[in-house]
Amino acid sequence: MQPLSDRQQQIYELLQTRQRISTVEIQDHFEISSATASRDIHALVLAGAAIKASRGVKLAPPVDSALPEKKCPYCGGMLKERTVFIIQMEDGRQQSVCCCHCGLMALEQTGVRTALACDFLYGRMINASQALYLLGSSVNLCCGPTVLAFANEEEAQHFQLGFGGSVYPMEAAIQELKKLMKL
Ligand SMILES: [Zn+2]
Numbered sequence: 001m002q003p004l005s006d007r008q009q010q011i012y013e014l015l016q017t018r019q020r021i022s023t024v025e026i027q028d029h030f031e032i033s034s035a036t037a038s039r040d041i042h043a044l045v046l047a048g049a050a051i052k053a054s055r056g057v058k059l060a061p062p063v064d065s066a067l068p069e070k071k072c073p074y075c076g077g078m079l080k081e082r083t084v085f086i087i088q089m090e091d092g093r094q095q096s097v098c099c100c101h102c103g104l105m106a107l108e109q110t111g112v113r114t115a116l117a118c119d120f121l122y123g124r125m126i127n128a129s130q131a132l133y134l135l136g137s138s139v140n141l142c143c144g145p146t147v148l149a150f151a152n153e154e155e156a157q158h159f160q161l162g163f164g165g166s167v168y169p170m171e172a173a174i175q176e177l178k179k180l181m182k183l
């Protein structure tokens, strides 16, 4: 991508106050030819600063909304900080999935080195193989049946008292989840 010229930056500044500007206005304002104005518009569009409008340009939407949202490769749901589950593959790749439900299912693939689950109470990342999982509670944050991770058994059981479900260590949680999914 080419850096914007001074004039192109000035056009961009105009756009920020006016939202939209026509090619003719750019010509008049900067006393340039229509070909030059068109080139400047083209450069701004290429830079992602503006989008084409009829007979001119308008301000591009903020970068955030233009970026694709991060999605879970298993269910297509949005990744959420609160429930994210991160899998480290033996080849160095890292996979982030939406929650422990997709995470436990994803652990069944080959080539998994380690995984981190997000402790539901404190939001810390914990070793997935040492976490305890509460399956089928009434908390519906992401995929059903809900799977929540806890750093220790006591906390998981406290939570279970209020919200139901059953507590399992990782391997048993995977087996149980597979059973529930077949129902
Ligand atoms: Zn998912």
Ligand SMILES: [Zn+2]
Binding pocket: 072, 075, 077, 098, 099, 100, 101, 102, 142, 143
């Ligand atoms: Zn999920």
